[in-house]
Amino acid sequence: MQRPDNIHDALRHIxxxxxxxxxxxTTYLDNPGDYSPEFFESIKDAALDAHTLVTxxxxxxxxxxx
Numbered sequence: 251m252q253r254p255d256n257i258h259d260a261l262r263h264i265x266x267x268x269x270x271x272x273x274x275x276t277t278y279l280d281n282p283g284d285y286s287p288e289f290f291e292s293i294k295d296a297a298l299d300a301h302t303l304v305t306x307x308x309x310x311x312x313x314x315x316x
Contacts, residue, residue, distance in 0.1 A: 251299045257310060260303045267300040 252262035278292050308309050 251302065254303065254306065257307055260307050260310075264300050264303050264307075267296045273295050281301075294313075 251263075256261060271293055274289075274296075278289065
């Protein structure tokens, strides 16, 4: 994951990541027998990237309002 240019860029990335997570989970729930545990590695990675971006926003938003 590359560092966002600004808060709006970070929010856009979070939106994309969470939409991908939701789509992957829905796909799994529709056909759980078709997926191995490795399928969830990409979901885990997306969730961790989203968490990192939220932390980046929190830290940078705080700095903007000093």
